[in-house]
Amino acid sequence: MKFPIASLALAGLVSVAAATEAAAWTRSTTVTTARGTYSGSASAGCAGGVCSRSATVTGPYGNSVSRSGSVARTGYPSYMYSRTTTGPYGRSVTRSGSVVVYR
Numbered sequence: 001m002k003f004p005i006a007s008l009a010l011a012g013l014v015s016v017a018a019a020t021e022a023a024a025w026t027r028s029t030t031v032t033t034a035r036g037t038y039s040g041s042a043s044a045g046c047a048g049g050v051c052s053r054s055a056t057v058t059g060p061y062g063n064s065v066s067r068s069g070s071v072a073r074t075g076y077p078s079y080m081y082s083r084t085t086t087g088p089y090g091r092s093v094t095r096s097g098s099v100v101v102y103r
Contacts, residue, residue, distance in 0.1 A: 036060025049073050063088035077101045 024045030031038050037060050044053035054068035069083030082096035 059088075074098070077103075 024043070026041070026043040028041040029039070031040075038057060040055065040057040042053065042055035044051070046052075050070055050072040052068070052070040054066065056064055056066040058064045065085070065087055067083060067085045069081065071079055071081045074080050078098055078100045080096070080098045082094065084092055084094045086092040
């Protein structure tokens with residue numbers, strides 16, 4: 001269950017980063033499984049060359065996992081990114097770096 005949520009969040013961040021000046025959006029959903037009901041929400045937008053996204057998933061026992069991140073263009077063809085993931089017990093992990101895109 002951890003990998004699909006993380007993969008979706010990363011894919012969403014990358015797709016938001018690909019947009020130049022996209023309109024902001026917010027989404028939310030609820031899914032019921034054999035293990036209980038999960039609810040999730042996400043929002044994203046771009047402004048001034050920086051695209052950001054945040055998402056939160058809450059499980060059936062009230063524990064939440066959230067991820068927020070941003071991508072900024074630092075000059076063609078390079079970008080800087082940062083993301084923070086916070087687990088259900090408040091521990092967080094931050095990753096950041098830069099990417100150069102070659103065609």
